[in-house]
Amino acid sequence: xxxxxxxxLRRGRxxxxxxxxQITDHRNGTPLVTISQVNAGIIRKDLARIGESRAALKKxxxxxxxxxxxxxxxxxxxxxxxxxxxxxxxxxxxxxxxxSATSGLPYVMVRRNMAKIHHxxxxxxxxxxxxxxxxxxxxxxxxxxxxxxxxxSYYPATQALGLVMPSNSPAVNxxxxxxxxxxxxxxxxxxxxxxxxxxxxxxxxIAAGCPAEAFGFYPTDHEGAxxxxxxxxRALIFGDKAxxxxxxxxxxxxxxxxxxxxxxxxxxxxxRWPEYIDLMASSIADNxxxxxxxxxxxxxxxxxxxxxEALAKKLxxxxxxxxxxxxxxxxxxxxxxxxxxIDGAIEQDLQKPGATDVTAKYRNGPRxxxxxxxxxxxxxxxxxxxxAHPLANREFLFPYASVVQVPQSEMLKQIGPSxxxxxxxxxxxxxxxxxxxxxxxxxxxxxxxxMNISWDQPHEGNMFExxxxxxxxxxx
Amino acid sequence: MNPDQATIQAAHxxxxxxxxxxxxxxxxxxxxxxxWLDWAKKAGWNPATExxxxxxxxxxxxxxxxWLRDLPNEVWVPKxxxxxxxxxxxxxxxxxxxxxxxxxxxxxxxxxEFSEKLSDAHFPKGQHWLMVGPTGPRRLRxxxxxxxxxxxxxxxxxxxxxxxxxxxxxxxxFEQARAYMDHVVDQxxxxxxNRKISGMFTTPKLLEAMGEKIxxxxxxxxxxxxxxxxxxxxxxxxxxxxxxxxxxGFYPTYGNTLMGLAASVPLRPExxxxxxxxxxxxxxxxxxxxxxxxxxxxxxxxxxxxxxxxLTKEFFMPRFLERDEALRREPRGPYAWDGVAEVRPFxxxxxxxxxxxx
Numbered sequence: 001x002x003x004x005x006x007x008x009l010r011r012g013r014x015x016x017x018x019x020x021x022q023i024t025d026h027r028n029g030t031p032l033v034t035i036s037q038v039n040a041g042i043i044r045k046d047l048a049r050i051g052e053s054r055a056a057l058k059k060x061x062x063x064x065x066x067x068x069x070x071x072x073x074x075x076x077x078x079x080x081x082x083x084x085x086x087x088x089x090x091x092x093x094x095x096x097x098x099x100s101a102t103s104g105l106p107y108v109m110v111r112r113n114m115a116k117i118h119h120x121x122x123x124x125x126x127x128x129x130x131x132x133x134x135x136x137x138x139x140x141x142x143x144x145x146x147x148x149x150x151x152x153s154y155y156p157a158t159q160a161l162g163l164v165m166p167s168n169s170p171a172v173n174x175x176x177x178x179x180x181x182x183x184x185x186x187x188x189x190x191x192x193x194x195x196x197x198x199x200x201x202x203x204x205x206i207a208a209g210c211p212a213e214a215f216g217f218y219p220t221d222h223e224g225a226x227x228x229x230x231x232x233x234r235a236l237i238f239g240d241k242a243x244x245x246x247x248x249x250x251x252x253x254x255x256x257x258x259x260x261x262x263x264x265x266x267x268x269x270x271x272r273w274p275e276y277i278d279l280m281a282s283s284i285a286d287n288x289x290x291x292x293x294x295x296x297x298x299x300x301x302x303x304x305x306x307x308x309e310a311l312a313k314k315l316x317x318x319x320x321x322x323x324x325x326x327x328x329x330x331x332x333x334x335x336x337x338x339x340x341x342i343d344g345a346i347e348q349d350l351q352k353p354g355a356t357d358v359t360a361k362y363r364n365g366p367r368x369x370x371x372x373x374x375x376x377x378x379x380x381x382x383x384x385x386x387x388a389h390p391l392a393n394r395e396f397l398f399p400y401a402s403v404v405q406v407p408q409s410e411m412l413k414q415i416g417p418s419x420x421x422x423x424x425x426x427x428x429x430x431x432x433x434x435x436x437x438x439x440x441x442x443x444x445x446x447x448x449x450x451m452n453i454s455w456d457q458p459h460e461g462n463m464f465e466x467x468x469x470x471x472x473x474x475x476x
Numbered sequence: 477m478n479p480d481q482a483t484i485q486a487a488h489x490x491x492x493x494x495x496x497x498x499x500x501x502x503x504x505x506x507x508x509x510x511x512w513l514d515w516a517k518k519a520g521w522n523p524a525t526e527x528x529x530x531x532x533x534x535x536x537x538x539x540x541x542x543w544l545r546d547l548p549n550e551v552w553v554p555k556x557x558x559x560x561x562x563x564x565x566x567x568x569x570x571x572x573x574x575x576x577x578x579x580x581x582x583x584x585x586x587x588x589e590f591s592e593k594l595s596d597a598h599f600p601k602g603q604h605w606l607m608v609g610p611t612g613p614r615r616l617r618x619x620x621x622x623x624x625x626x627x628x629x630x631x632x633x634x635x636x637x638x639x640x641x642x643x644x645x646x647x648x649x650f651e652q653a654r655a656y657m658d659h660v661v662d663q664x665x666x667x668x669x670n671r672k673i674s675g676m677f678t679t680p681k682l683l684e685a686m687g688e689k690i691x692x693x694x695x696x697x698x699x700x701x702x703x704x705x706x707x708x709x710x711x712x713x714x715x716x717x718x719x720x721x722x723x724x725g726f727y728p729t730y731g732n733t734l735m736g737l738a739a740s741v742p743l744r745p746e747x748x749x750x751x752x753x754x755x756x757x758x759x760x761x762x763x764x765x766x767x768x769x770x771x772x773x774x775x776x777x778x779x780x781x782x783x784x785x786x787l788t789k790e791f792f793m794p795r796f797l798e799r800d801e802a803l804r805r806e807p808r809g810p811y812a813w814d815g816v817a818e819v820r821p822f823x824x825x826x827x828x829x830x831x832x833x834x
Binding site: 017018019037039041042044045048 | 684688708709710711713714718719748749
């Protein structure tokens with residue numbers, strides 16, 4: 001059979017462009033699929049009719065869409081779904097294989113990500129309950145109703161949700177899943193190496209009974225991505241600081257950049273650090289260290305050198321394993337230049353006084369390695385003498401963290417904005433300071449992995465509040 | 477569809493005869509221009525007697541574009557044209573001293589010939605035209621007006637200054653560029669709403685922007701003649717299917733001040749929206765050459781650099797290397813000579829080039 005072809009989806013309809021790119025196996029360059037690319041003009045043209053997509057979704061009740069979402073979750077996890085427009089299909093196993101081959105994620109991590117997405121879709125009612133703070137979802141069907149004895153009315157802030165997706169990890173797609181039940185069409189620009197997950201989710205939704213018109217899938221260039229961000233009314237962008245900074249002051253665009261997530265040891269817990277080494281290590285290295293909720297700094301008032309040494313001993317020896325190995329903990333880099341850039345940036349900053357790569361002696365070799373044709377970066381723990389060192393508050397797409405010694409009284413002044421903070425302390429005054437801090441998005445009090453998230457408590461932005469606005473209403 | 481060998485051979489012979497006539501004209505003291513007469517003296521050979529065919533043009537080195545910047549325009553005036561004021565036309569969008577080409581009637585000849593290639597259904601005779609694009613010192617402005625006039629039509633104009641657009645984009649001031657484009661498009665839409673226009677010359681990007689503000693077919697447009705930028709097949713398809721909704725005739729062209737106008741052959745399904753242009757031979761000849769061995773042409777279907785030779789009594793320009801690359805294509809009726817396809821800036825695949833903005 002011919003190579004599969006992934007078309008653009010224009011309000012659900014497949015569009016094969018004359019302009020196509022091939023996505024290859026990151027290890028050996030074998031072509032795995034061709035993907036149609038579209039220009040910004042096509043996106044603009046389709047967005048001009050986006051009202052029809054929303055109208056198609058509005059024909060269904062929120063309750064029906066929750067059922068459809070749950071069915072889609074099962075199909076996504078286990079089903080054999082269409083793949084593209086040339087008669088190909090994709091089983092769950094094939095999804096795992098191809099996603100692993102193009103993104104470098106080992107199978108075990110793909111499966112974990114699948115489980116997260118499945119959980120989000122099959123528990124969407126709970127998620128929406130959390131996002132809407134218990135709103136009777138029938139109010140979204142009628143436009144108005146009553147909550148806690150007060151009339152309430154919500155109106156959509158947009159006709160579509162735009163998404164400029166990354167390639168780092170499939171589970172980020174769970175962020176947009178509530179949009180469908182909230183009757184909002186999605187316009188997705190997939191990440192270059194990861195068209196698989198948003199596409200499989202779209203096909204799963206359609207197979208579960210969702211109107212195809214609700215989905216726009218546009219592999220496109222920078223101009224096309226900018227068009228989605230500009231024209232959708234509400235959009236999410238994922239990217240590095242340079243990318244997300246450009247949109248920082250635009251309330252219509254929710255940015256998902258680096259997380260700078262951290263583990264803080266309080267004065268009362270620092271001496272018991274060995275108890276938390278496993279928690280620290282998994283917070284740093286789970287999911288290949290690719291998530292914004294991976295810890296990228298360990299902050300402690302004492303024992304920084306010993307903690308760094310213990311983490312280095314635990315993580316330093318980790319080597320790449322075959323993608324099929326259940327013990328695989330590292331992800332390959334589909335974008336080899338990215339790996340080279342990261343390795344170079346770390347080496348360059350290590351030349352500046354005040355930082356030591358503690359993992360170096362446990363690696364017995366370079367950080368950047370080739371394994372079975374793929375490029376990998378091995379875990380790196382850097383002991384920094386202060387947050388002023390450029391390696392102290394950095395985040396990279398692999399298991400990387402700094403260990404920094406800071407007095408508890410200084411921690412909140414120095415850590416900077418942090419997506420997740422796990423604070424291991426029972427100190428009531430410190431806890432109060434943590435609860436007051438505007439710099440922390442999600443706060444874990446006690447030994448909870450930074451990777452633990454609650455679907456009903458968004459750790460970054462509330463999709464319902466992003467898509468809907470409350471209005472005052474009176475009715476005679 | 478493709479011309480037979482006899483037709484191709486006849487076109488060769490016609491070109492060779494034309495070459496002899498034009499070379500004789502430019503290198504004879506009674507008719508030639510100061511530049512070429514002086515050049516021949518320094519070169520130490522006499523093109524007027526030694527050039528017998530187009531193949532002999534390879535004896536000339538590549539034409540230097542600095543000559544059109546640095547020398548006074550008068551050096552290009554053939555003796556027979558002396559005393560007759562000339563038009564000065566400047567090339568595209570580069571900043572600094574522009575290349576200038578003088579002329580008298582060539583642009584009219586080119587566009588009168590081009591008129592034959594337009595269908596009356598797409599460009600009804602006697603109905604009005606609109607040009608939205610670079611006017612100013614460009615040959616295109618007079619040429620489009622002449623084309624309209626030849627077809628019994630009058631033409632409205634909206635100017636776009638490509639030098640300003642390039643400057644703004646070069647400084648990454650994309651919002652300014654967008655605002656300027658909107659300014660141009662708004663003016664064009666105003667004319668389309670208030671005047672009866674059926675034919676239009678513009679560039680693809682402007683066409684796309686106009687199409688987003690007004691339904692072009694319902695506004696009365698039946699034919700669009702487009703040029704000035706790269707048009708890759710998918711983009712052509714987008715223009716034809718989405719912007720012109722398969723209802724408006726689309727005539728992509730490739731041309732410039734130095735050559736004239738190369739028209740495209742109508743698209744066939746098997747072309748997959750790949751446009752091929754044919755030079756107005758024998759007045760101009762396009763060759764797709766090996767960039768490293770420019771005396772050699774590439775094989776059919778291969779990419780190479782575009783080389784232009786202009787052969788009119790007003791202007792002789794041998795072997796000018798365009799800043800473009802293209803695919804070499806076989807002769808295709810009604811043209812019995814090579815075509816150039818999918819023209820794009822030379823080296824476009826290796827670097828980002830500011831082009832196609834207007």
